[in-house]
Amino acid sequence: xxxxxxxxxxxxxxxxxxxxxxxxxxxxxxxxxxxxxxxxxxxxxxxxxxxxxxxxxxxxxxxxxxxxxxxxxxxxxxxxxxxxxxxxxxxx
Amino acid sequence: xxxxxxxxxxxxxxxxxxxxxxxxxxxxxxxxxxxxxxxxxxxxxxxxxxxxxxxxxxxxxxxxxxxxxxxxxxxxxxxxxxxxxxxxxxxxxxxxxxxxxxxxxxxxxxxxxxxxxxxxxxxxxxxxxxxxxxxxxxxxxxxxxxxxxxxxxxxxxxxxxxxxxxxxxxxxxxxxxxxxxxxxxxxxxxxxxxxxxxx
Numbered sequence: 135x136x137x138x139x140x141x142x143x144x145x146x147x148x149x150x151x152x153x154x155x156x157x158x159x160x161x162x163x164x165x166x167x168x169x170x171x172x173x174x175x176x177x178x179x180x181x182x183x184x185x186x187x188x189x190x191x192x193x194x195x196x197x198x199x200x201x202x203x204x205x206x207x208x209x210x211x212x213x214x215x216x217x218x219x220x221x222x223x224x225x226x
Numbered sequence: 227x228x229x230x231x232x233x234x235x236x237x238x239x240x241x242x243x244x245x246x247x248x249x250x251x252x253x254x255x256x257x258x259x260x261x262x263x264x265x266x267x268x269x270x271x272x273x274x275x276x277x278x279x280x281x282x283x284x285x286x287x288x289x290x291x292x293x294x295x296x297x298x299x300x301x302x303x304x305x306x307x308x309x310x311x312x313x314x315x316x317x318x319x320x321x322x323x324x325x326x327x328x329x330x331x332x333x334x335x336x337x338x339x340x341x342x343x344x345x346x347x348x349x350x351x352x353x354x355x356x357x358x359x360x361x362x363x364x365x366x367x368x369x370x371x372x373x374x375x376x377x378x379x380x381x382x383x384x385x386x387x388x389x390x391x392x393x394x395x396x397x398x399x400x401x402x403x404x405x406x407x408x409x410x411x412x413x414x415x416x417x418x419x420x421x422x423x424x425x
Contacts, residue, residue: 148319150311157391161365161372162383181326188330188398195335195347196366201236203335203344208232209249217231217253221260 146175149182156186160193230273231256234280241284241363243352251287255280281368288360288378310399327398330406343405350400354393361386362393 147155147168152175155168164172176183209217234255238248258279310325312318321327334343351359361379364370370378376386 149321150319153395154391157394158387161387161390179320181321184327184329185398188327188402189394191330191332191334192394192398192401193366194333196362197369198335199240199344199347199367201233201240203341204236204240204348207236207239209235209252213235213249214228214231217249217256220253221256 142174142178145171146178147171149175149179152176152179152182153185156182156189160189230276233273234276237277237280238284240348240351241360241367242287243356243359247287251280251283254283258283285378288364328402328407330402334405346401346405350397350404353400354396358389358393358396361389362397365390 146152152172155164155172158164159172176186231252234252235248238251239245242248242251255276259276310322312320312322331337334340335347337343351362354362357379361375364375364378365372372383372386375381376383381389
């Protein structure tokens, strides 16, 4: 059993690499050996598995990001005046 | 202008993080809209038509501005490299005990505390170097293909993957520290040490 686990660990990337591979998997297809190594790692490492879930939450969250989620930021009255003046000049 | 000015400004500000540049692009957007008003068929809602113009202005801006990696980016890379991985012994490059990721609640952006969450999200995003933040916004908020982003910013694909990895890593850690840990600290097992799981 111990030697089986040892073999698995040798096939699996370390956490730092597993974290990078999970990010890259969101951007391009991984090679077959990368996929297999990552799958083994994730079966053994709850932290990296959570990390992967977090990346997906991060992506889903970023897609929902509405400009109005920052209510306190707005154009200053002076900026609005400047833009209105520019629009009047631009129209002529 | 009174109707959509603030919305467009905030849209640009999230992506550019510079109020002056955001104001300039909003102005250009309204000017372009004014000139192209006869092309506006009314099929698309006014707001999304304006957002569409603004997006193009932002992409143009990135195209012109995003050519070099600034010094702060290099600092950022050095820091992000450190994450919470052990540098010594058998567990080298594994998560350090107790510093691994904690459980997150699902869909934080739509929860009861969503206003507070978004404040934390934007505060964390503002800590990223500008170019890294731009890459993150283009990929994760606007959903552009990697190839499109590479063309826009004149970076190689492998460079882009590294930047995205670092941006996600930094944002994840910042949100965890400033949001999720505070909200899960009273849950049992939120930060337990799964000793048998480490590889």
